[in-house]
Amino acid sequence: MAQITKKNYLCNKITMIKEIIEGKIKKGENVQIKGWVRNKRSSKIGIYFLSIYDGSCFNSLQVIAGNKLKNYKSEISILTTGCSVKVVGTIQKSLGSKQKFDLFSEDIKVFGFVKNPEKYPISPKNHSFEYLRKVSHLRSRTNFIGAVMRIRNTLFQEIHNFLCKDGYIWISSPIITTLNAEGAGKMFRVSTLNLLNITKNDYKKINFSKDFFGQESFLTVSGQLNNESYACSLGKVYSFGPAFRAENSNTSRHLSEFWMVEPEAAFLNLEEIIHTSERMLKHLFNSVLEKREDDLKFFYEKVDKKIISRLEKFVYSNFVHVEYTEVVKILKRCDQNLFNTKITWGMELSVEHERYLTENYFMSPIIVKNHPKEIKAFYMRLNEDNKTVASMDVLFPKVGELIGGSQREERLNELDKRLSITGLSKKEYSWYRDLRKYGTVPHSGFGLGFDRLVICSTGIKNIRESIPFPRTPSNAKF
Amino acid sequence: MAQITKKNYLCNKITMIKEIIEGKIKKGENVQIKGWVRNKRSSKIGIYFLSIYDGSCFNSLQVIAGNKLKNYKSEISILTTGCSVKVVGTIQKSLGSKQKFDLFSEDIKVFGFVKNPEKYPISPKNHSFEYLRKVSHLRSRTNFIGAVMRIRNTLFQEIHNFLCKDGYIWISSPIITTLNAEGAGKMFRVSTLNLLNITKNDYKKINFSKDFFGQESFLTVSGQLNNESYACSLGKVYSFGPAFRAENSNTSRHLSEFWMVEPEAAFLNLEEIIHTSERMLKHLFNSVLEKREDDLKFFYEKVDKKIISRLEKFVYSNFVHVEYTEVVKILKRCDQNLFNTKITWGMELSVEHERYLTENYFMSPIIVKNHPKEIKAFYMRLNEDNKTVASMDVLFPKVGELIGGSQREERLNELDKRLSITGLSKKEYSWYRDLRKYGTVPHSGFGLGFDRLVICSTGIKNIRESIPFPRTPSNAKF
Numbered sequence: 001m002a003q004i005t006k007k008n009y010l011c012n013k014i015t016m017i018k019e020i021i022e023g024k025i026k027k028g029e030n031v032q033i034k035g036w037v038r039n040k041r042s043s044k045i046g047i048y049f050l051s052i053y054d055g056s057c058f059n060s061l062q063v064i065a066g067n068k069l070k071n072y073k074s075e076i077s078i079l080t081t082g083c084s085v086k087v088v089g090t091i092q093k094s095l096g097s098k099q100k101f102d103l104f105s106e107d108i109k110v111f112g113f114v115k116n117p118e119k120y121p122i123s124p125k126n127h128s129f130e131y132l133r134k135v136s137h138l139r140s141r142t143n144f145i146g147a148v149m150r151i152r153n154t155l156f157q158e159i160h161n162f163l164c165k166d167g168y169i170w171i172s173s174p175i176i177t178t179l180n181a182e183g184a185g186k187m188f189r190v191s192t193l194n195l196l197n198i199t200k201n202d203y204k205k206i207n208f209s210k211d212f213f214g215q216e217s218f219l220t221v222s223g224q225l226n227n228e229s230y231a232c233s234l235g236k237v238y239s240f241g242p243a244f245r246a247e248n249s250n251t252s253r254h255l256s257e258f259w260m261v262e263p264e265a266a267f268l269n270l271e272e273i274i275h276t277s278e279r280m281l282k283h284l285f286n287s288v289l290e291k292r293e294d295d296l297k298f299f300y301e302k303v304d305k306k307i308i309s310r311l312e313k314f315v316y317s318n319f320v321h322v323e324y325t326e327v328v329k330i331l332k333r334c335d336q337n338l339f340n341t342k343i344t345w346g347m348e349l350s351v352e353h354e355r356y357l358t359e360n361y362f363m364s365p366i367i368v369k370n371h372p373k374e375i376k377a378f379y380m381r382l383n384e385d386n387k388t389v390a391s392m393d394v395l396f397p398k399v400g401e402l403i404g405g406s407q408r409e410e411r412l413n414e415l416d417k418r419l420s421i422t423g424l425s426k427k428e429y430s431w432y433r434d435l436r437k438y439g440t441v442p443h444s445g446f447g448l449g450f451d452r453l454v455i456c457s458t459g460i461k462n463i464r465e466s467i468p469f470p471r472t473p474s475n476a477k478f
Numbered sequence: 479m480a481q482i483t484k485k486n487y488l489c490n491k492i493t494m495i496k497e498i499i500e501g502k503i504k505k506g507e508n509v510q511i512k513g514w515v516r517n518k519r520s521s522k523i524g525i526y527f528l529s530i531y532d533g534s535c536f537n538s539l540q541v542i543a544g545n546k547l548k549n550y551k552s553e554i555s556i557l558t559t560g561c562s563v564k565v566v567g568t569i570q571k572s573l574g575s576k577q578k579f580d581l582f583s584e585d586i587k588v589f590g591f592v593k594n595p596e597k598y599p600i601s602p603k604n605h606s607f608e609y610l611r612k613v614s615h616l617r618s619r620t621n622f623i624g625a626v627m628r629i630r631n632t633l634f635q636e637i638h639n640f641l642c643k644d645g646y647i648w649i650s651s652p653i654i655t656t657l658n659a660e661g662a663g664k665m666f667r668v669s670t671l672n673l674l675n676i677t678k679n680d681y682k683k684i685n686f687s688k689d690f691f692g693q694e695s696f697l698t699v700s701g702q703l704n705n706e707s708y709a710c711s712l713g714k715v716y717s718f719g720p721a722f723r724a725e726n727s728n729t730s731r732h733l734s735e736f737w738m739v740e741p742e743a744a745f746l747n748l749e750e751i752i753h754t755s756e757r758m759l760k761h762l763f764n765s766v767l768e769k770r771e772d773d774l775k776f777f778y779e780k781v782d783k784k785i786i787s788r789l790e791k792f793v794y795s796n797f798v799h800v801e802y803t804e805v806v807k808i809l810k811r812c813d814q815n816l817f818n819t820k821i822t823w824g825m826e827l828s829v830e831h832e833r834y835l836t837e838n839y840f841m842s843p844i845i846v847k848n849h850p851k852e853i854k855a856f857y858m859r860l861n862e863d864n865k866t867v868a869s870m871d872v873l874f875p876k877v878g879e880l881i882g883g884s885q886r887e888e889r890l891n892e893l894d895k896r897l898s899i900t901g902l903s904k905k906e907y908s909w910y911r912d913l914r915k916y917g918t919v920p921h922s923g924f925g926l927g928f929d930r931l932v933i934c935s936t937g938i939k940n941i942r943e944s945i946p947f948p949r950t951p952s953n954a955k956f
Contacts, residue, residue, distance in 0.1 A: 014745060016645055016713075034745040036711070036917050055712030055744075056645060084917040086745075112888070112918035120916060137704075137909040138916065140711040149712060153647045160638055167494055167534060169631045174947040175653070175720045176666075176735050178954045188654075188668045188690065190697065192724050195667075195676050195684045206673050212666065212724055212734070213954040219668065226615075226947055226956065233514070233618040234533030234627060235494075241719060242653045246670050246690055256690070257654050266533075267492060267512040267564075410590070431615040431956055438598055438616065439514050439562040440590035469652040469704060476656045476691040478704065478909055 018056035029091050037083045039124055058294035062102045063087050075110050080117035081124050085110050136469050136478050147295035152454050158287040159261050162280050163238050171230050173223025173239035178215050185245040187218040219244035225432055227264035231443050232435045238263040248473050252462040257471040264445035270390040270407040273444035277403055278319055285314045288457050304459030320366040327368055348375045358397040368393045378418040380406040399455050405446025412436040496534035507569050515561045517602055536772035540580045541565050553588050558595035559602050563588050614947050614956050625773035630932050636765040637739050640758050641716050649708050651701025651717040656693050663723040665696040697722035705742035709921050710913045716741040726951050730940040735949040742923035748868040748885040751922035755881055756797050763792045766935045782937030798844040805846055826853045836875040846871045856896040858884040877933050883924025890914040
């Protein structure tokens with residue numbers, strides 16, 4: 001920053017508003033900023049105060065535009081919310097109390113006006129989330145979505161940082177798959193077949209041999225099985241990409257296209273992968289607290305008065321670790337009128353059970369482990385009791401399941417038993433079985449729903465606000 | 479590392495082989511490693527030398543297994559390539575010349591043997607790439623694929639690091655799209671329709687209103703248009719994810735599913751985005767040289783004697799910047815028998831032209847800019863000559879196009895003209911047009927084919943070796 005001089009704007013250096021607000025530019029220095037008008041106030045003495053944002057941070061910069069500017073009347077006076085400008089001027093101590101620094105402008109260039117400002121979809125008034133989703137291409141201009149996306153970015157970058165430091169190697173697990181998933185959810189078909197001319201084989205089934213990949217193909221629901229292949233050679237790996245569920249669930253916690261990070265580590269057992277997941281989450285919440293203070297302040301003020309204290313609690317107190325069997329006992333001891341479904345050992349926890357445990361009973365994130373084998377996937381390692389598997393679900397207040405993971409079954413004979421009981425074909429999983437035939441190792445992993453993590457980190461209510469362009473049933477616009 | 483003591487292996491700390499090879503563990507220290515047998519030699523004096531790898535780096539660690547080990551005869555003597563082990567022992571200076579440190583074992587536990595070692599698909603002999611693709615679930619156990627994947631990871635992490643430092647915010651652009659792309663390539667359809675019961679509307683067209691998203695949906699070919707929406711509010715953004723082309727191209731440079739990083743920056747013009755792309759590439763090649771020395775050495779020795787000097791040249795010399803019009807003149811001056819196609823102004827460069835320019839004429843990466851508008855997409859900014867657009871292609875020796883980018887057309891009237899000439903509907907692109915109606919700004923961006931970058935950085939010949947599980951026509955196995 002030391003090199004910033006009067007000449008800077010001549011050589012076209014753009015100063016980010018973040019740098020000015022954080023006090024990294026000295027008083028009296030000449031800078032050039034580029035951004036958009038958040039709003040405009042006029043004073044009686046022939047001055048306009050423009051709030052300019054450029055996306056680099058939550059706060060806007062106050063620009064003082066005096067009537068000596070050559071386009072004061074022709075352009076500055078008709079600026080409205082959303083117009084784009086370049087401002088050249090000098091940093092000065094602010095006379096107002098809301099901000100430390102102002103930019104006193106010497107030259108303002110308007111790049112683009114807003115046509116028909118009265119019809120501008122992102123006018124400065126409050127808009128409903130439902131309305132904003134209809135203008136998803138413009139909603140990132142709001143304070144709200146801008147703040148979400150900066151926090152989302154911080155979480156994303158810090159996941160990579162954490163896993164890299166821990167020795168994990170990023171791999172791209174495939175998105176298009178021919179493996180019909182292990183009951184994780186309904187899948188989307190990927191095809192180039194001409195729908196007006198579908199051919200069938202002798203058994204009146206679709207002839208997929210003519211499709212692009214020569215067999216029926218889908219969008220992945222999880223990269224885990226592929227990741228296991230790489231963990232069994234590179235040790236610690238992770239994938240981080242989109243995953244898909246073709247479920248018709250119109251809830252505030254489900255997306256048809258969502259992002260998931262899936263670490264997979266050779267030689268780690270259940271307890272060790274639980275420890276990794278907890279360390280990672282604490283690192284992430286701490287990063288948001290440290291790096292996104294301005295955005296968090298907004299959520300504290302406008303969305304959720306408890307967001308900061310909750311994040312601090314996530315960082316500083318240990319999560320509750322509890323056995324599935326113990327959880328069922330706790331729920332059975334409750335007033336049974338609390339729940340629509342009466343719990344018995346062997347059932348999956350429903351949303352109401354999860355919420356009760358995290359929000360009322362423990363009032364904390366909880367890690368439930370060792371579930372009955374019948375309600376978990378075939379690849380989870382059978383425990384010695386022969387009834388439960390080495391599973392783990394991390395449940396959060398308000399959000400429910402944030403992470404699901406397990407130690408994987410590394411014993412070929414046990415895996416084969418589970419494949420057979422689950423009705424899956426040994427042949428289809430032959431490559432997965434190979435990992436157990438050739439130098440098998442104990443290994444574990446988990447999947448973290450990234451968009452739900454954004455909910456946890458902001459206090460927002462609906463997952464549709466956690467991602468730029470949400471895909472849900474009947475909606476893949478933009 | 480200072481805390482490593484005799485007690486370490488009791489508390490289950492796993493030391494990465496990388497740490498030992500890099501000399502971060504002191505001689506005489508007791509450690510525990512976990513990994514797989516690369517190979518085994520025996521000596522006449524009752525000792526086995528085991529090469530153990532764990533994926534953390536290219537080189538294996540030599541483990542000395544003496545005949546005092548309790549399972550020397552029962553297990554150590556029958557170990558073969560691919561078996562998985564835990565070794566507890568002491569770091570000592572190596573007596574051999576190939577490595578600095580050995581691990582003298584005190585205890586070796588075998589996790590998994592290789593069943594029928596003579597049939598092990600990844601036996602220590604050389605395998606063809608075609609063969610290895612048939613065992614993609616095991617091929618990361620080879621030195622070759624392991625080295626590619628570590629370099630791929632370094633490139634991936636450094637792209638994020640570079641763009642973050644430059645002020646870019648990562649956004650997830652959607653994978654499923656209803657926008658039928660701007661001629662960028664054939665698309666895969668995403669659907670949940672029952673193919674045995676396709677319904678048609680009155681015009682005998684498919685009734686997509688019953689499909690999952692209520693209209694015909696595809697896999698994205700590029701996140702650019704979505705990224706533009708976010709650049710026009712957050713300033714600098716980038717997406718980094720999978721993209722898809724349903725082209726039947728069985729070449730060594732094409733994948734049906736590939737990874738692409740797409741930065742998009744408000745307020746940058748063509749020259750500035752070219753500068754960004756060149757700085758980024760130099761940073762990436764430099765990172766590979768600095769951080770993946772061991773893996774690069776392997777490619778130098780086994781694949782391409784010029785890989786290191788070429789990467790150094792990429793880092794230290796400037797890329798050639800050249801106008802499309804100039805390139806055509808150069809090609810016209812050549813012996814016309816060199817090419818199958820005679821070049822004229824207005825044509826796209828073909829692969830033979832690109833190779834001649836980068837490998838024979840300039841012998842360098844080149845950035846070709848300002849192409850005729852007729853051969854480029856509608857969104858590129860029209861230049862003042864009214865004939866060319868503000869485009870840029872970065873071409874590399876051997877690989878061809880690595881990056882394609884442009885300054886975008888920010889003027890609504892010019893954009894509308896181009897939409898109309900290209901035969902695209904104003905209605906379908908209405909949201910994209912909105913970005914020009916409301917505070918439009920000059921902006922630019924590019925897309926970098928990540929898997930091709932891996933080719934450039936390793937010297938490998940075929941893009942199918944650059945990604946864990948390649949998807950190509952008729953192949954989406956594993």
